[in-house]
Amino acid sequence: MFIDTHAHLYDEQFIEDIDSVLLKSHEQGVNKIFMPNCDLSTLQPMLDLASAYPNNCFPMLGLHPCYVKDDVQHVLENMQTYLINANRFSAIGEIGLDYYWDKTFVANQKMAFELQIDWALQNALPIVVHSRESTQDCIQIIAKKQQGNLTGIFHCFSGTLDEAKQLIDLGFHLGIGGVLTFKNAALKNIIKEIDLKDLVLETDAPYLAPEPHRGKRNEPAYIPLVATILAEIKQMSINDIALQTSINANQIFKNHN
Numbered sequence: 013m014f015i016d017t018h019a020h021l022y023d024e025q026f027i028e029d030i031d032s033v034l035l036k037s038h039e040q041g042v043n044k045i046f047m048p049n050c051d052l053s054t055l056q057p058m059l060d061l062a063s064a065y066p067n068n069c070f071p072m073l074g075l076h077p078c079y080v081k082d083d084v085q086h087v088l089e090n091m092q093t094y095l096i097n098a099n100r101f102s103a104i105g106e107i108g109l110d111y112y113w114d115k116t117f118v119a120n121q122k123m124a125f126e127l128q129i130d131w132a133l134q135n136a137l138p139i140v141v142h143s144r145e146s147t148q149d150c151i152q153i154i155a156k157k158q159q160g161n162l163t164g165i166f167h168c169f170s171g172t173l174d175e176a177k178q179l180i181d182l183g184f185h186l187g188i189g190g191v192l193t194f195k196n197a198a199l200k201n202i203i204k205e206i207d208l209k210d211l212v213l214e215t216d217a218p219y220l221a222p223e224p225h226r227g228k229r230n231e232p233a234y235i236p237l238v239a240t241i242l243a244e245i246k247q248m249s250i251n252d253i254a255l256q257t258s259i260n261a262n263q264i265f266k267n268h269n
């Protein structure tokens with residue numbers, strides 16, 4: 013049994029065939045799927061999906077850094093009202109910093125990241141972190157906020173071995189997805205040095221499909237393709253990969269296991 017710790021299943025790319033997407037993922041042994049939020053507009057579609065599939069699809073609450081603009085204060089105030097039902101969320105995510113697409117709102121991104129980490133701490137929830145060309149700043153903020161209780165996943169990890177170790181020392185897991193299956197992926201050499209107990213599997217569906225589906229729509233059913241490569245790197249059986257990464261994910265998402 014596998015767990016997909018990161019899939020945007022409420023995305024409009026899945027509206028037409030969500031039932032068959034979930035059936036396919038079930039056939040591949042992927043029965044638990046955690047859904048990171050993006051902004052206010054994605055919250056209701058995500059919660060509707062979670063209600064329709066209460067044993068398979070689990071929602072997170074959070075404002076994605078790419079959606080942080082100058083109205084961030086208003087958006088966060090609005091989002092915060094959902095914390096009345098904090099228990100229905102498995103994490104605060106995805107939150108973090110993204111310097112790749114747009115650096116206009118970096119100060120707002122940092123403010124939003126810190127505030128949402130506080131939400132996580134106040135409600136004893138893990139965080140799911142999105143970082144792009146901002147790993148050092150993310151690590152700095154996490155280190156500042158870490159007083160022993162903060163846990164979570166650094167999703168789609170793309171940093172150096174040293175950064176990986178810093179994050180693990182800070183109590184974080186690394187989310188590993190389709191990139192691991194790409195030819196010449198430098199990530200393979202880093203992951204070789206990381207203990208399996210510090211890793212979780214993810215797709216980031218509909219993005220970042222693994223080989224041989226690269227460039228097409230990604231879906232949770234492709235998790236075993238990532239696990240197969242991880243099994244090769246670790247020289248372990250795919251069953252052992254499934255078992256340990258699921259134990260890890262269930263430990264992180266305590267609300268939903």
Ligand SMILES: [Zn+2]
Pocket residue numbers: 018020048106216
């Ligand atoms: Zn994502």
